[in-house]
Amino acid sequence: MTQHFARGLLMLTAFGLSGCMAFSPDGGMTTVSDLASQTINKDVAFVRSAEGAEAVNATVHRLLARTLTAETAVQIALLNNKGLQAAYNELALAETELVEQSLPPNPVFSISRISGNGANEIERQVVGDILALATLPFRSDIARDRFRQAQLRAALATLRLAADVRRAYVRAVTCNELAVLLTDAKATAESTAQLAVKLGETGSINKLDQAREQVFYAETTADLATARQAATSTRERLARLMGLWDDGLDFRLPNQLPPLPRRPQALPSIEADAVAHRIDLQIARLELTALAKSLNLTEATRFVTLLDLAGISRRTQDPEGAPFRERGFDVQFQIPIFDGGEVRVRQAAETYNLAFNRLTERAVNVRSEARDAYRTYRSTYDIASHYQREIIPLRKIITEEMQLRFSSMQVDIFALLTEARQRLASLRGAIDARQRFFLAQSDLQTAVNGGGSPASGGDTSTTIAAAASADGDH
Structure with a gap:
C-alpha cells in the first residue's frame, strides 16, 4: 500500500510540476516597458549586469551633452534613477513569489532505525501535504494576478517618476527665466538709484522720490537673490530625480520655458x-x-487547515532474527471543534x-x-x-x-x-x-x-x- 501511495504522490507531484512557472528573461519588465512606451513614449531599462550599466551610462552621457528639454530629462531619469531600479527589483522579487507559488510542496522522506532488547526496527516514511497539492492551481492563479499587480505597480512608479521630473524641470527653468529677468531689472534699478542720488545732491528731486528709487533697487536685489536660491534648489531636485552626481551635475538648462x-x-x-x-x-x-x-x-x-498523508514502511526484526515488514499510512488533520x-x-x-x-x-x-x-x-x-x-x-x-x-x-x-x-x-x-x-x-x-x-x-x-x-x- 505504501508503494501505491508513494507512486500516487510522485504522480501528483509530477502533475503539479507540469504547470509550474519559469523565470522570465527580463524579470517581468515587458509589461512595464510596453506601458511606458505607449503612455509617455519613453524607454525603460532594468539594469542587472555590468554590460547593462555601461549601456545606460553611455546613453545618459549622450543625452547630457546637449541642453536638456523636459523629454530628455524624463528619459535620463527613467534610465538612471536608482529608486526606480529598486522598484524594478521589487518586481523581480514578485516574480520569485509567482514561481514559488506554482511549485508543489516538496515531499518529506525520513528513515529511522531503532534497536534494543535484541530487536531491530527500520522505518521509512514519505510525507506529502495533500491539501497544498489540491489547492495548487488556485494558489498559482492568485499568484499570477498578484504578479500582474506588481508589474502595474512598477509601471505606476515609472509614470510617477516621469511626472515628478516634468514638474521639477518646469520649476527649474522658470526660476532660470525669472533670474534672468530680475538680473536685467536690477541693472536698470541700480542705474536709476544712482541717478536719483545725483539728482538729490543737486536738489532736483526730494528725499521721498530719492528713497522710492533706492527701495526699488533694494527690493529687486532681494528678489534676485531669492530667485537664484530657488533656481539652485530646483536644479538640485531635478538632479536628484535624474540620479545625477559628480560630472553629471553640470547639465545645461534653457533660460526660458518653451x-x-x-x-x-x-x-x-x-x-x-x-x-x-x-x-x-x-x-x-x-x-x-x-x-x-x-x-x-x-x-x-x-474545515481543513492541515492534512498530511504519510506512507509508512516499517521493517522489524524479532529477537529470533526473522525479519518481517509492516506497511500502512498515517493521516493527521485538525478537528474543527472550536473554530470551524x-x-x-x-x-x-x-x-x-x-x-x-x-x-x-x-x-x-x-x-x-x-x-x-x-x-x-x-x-x-x-x-x-x-x-x-x-x-x-x-x-x-x-x-x-x-x-x-x-x-x-x-x-x-x-x-x-x-x-x-x-x-x-x-x-x-x-x-x-x-x-x-x-x-x-x-x-x-x-x-x-x-x-x-x-x-x-x-x-x-x-x-x-x-x-x-x-x-x-x-
Missing part, C-alpha cells in the same frame, strides 16, 4: 479615458479579482468588501480628478495665452511710447521708471502663467494615465494583498 502650443488639447471624453487608462484603477481591479479567488479558496478549505473556519471566511469576505469599496471610491475620485485637471489645464492655457497675446504686446507698446516721450522731454525720468516697474510686474506675471500652464499640462497627463501622488485615503493595496495572502495560504 512657447505655448498653438491650441490646447480637446479632450471631450476625459473621464472615460481616465477610467480606462489609469494604472492605479487597473491595480485595484486586479486586487479585487485576486481577493475573489482567495475568498473561494478560503471557503473550499475552511467561520472567522477566516468572514475575514476574507470583509477584506473583499473593503477592496470593492476602495475601488469604487477610487473610480469616483479619478473621474473628478480628470475633470478638474482638464478645467485647470484649459484655464491656465487661456490665462497664459492672454498674457502672451494681449498684456505683453501692450506693455511693449507702452514702453516704446514712454521712451519716445522721454526723448522728446514730454515725460520725466520718474514716469519712465514707474512704467518700468509695471512692465516688470507684467513680465513676472507672464512667466508665472506659463509655469502654471506647463505644470497643469503635466497634471493632466497624470490624471489620465496615473503616476500622481497616492490617494488621500492611503494606499491600502499592500494591506489588502497581505490579508489575501493570509487567506490563500490556509
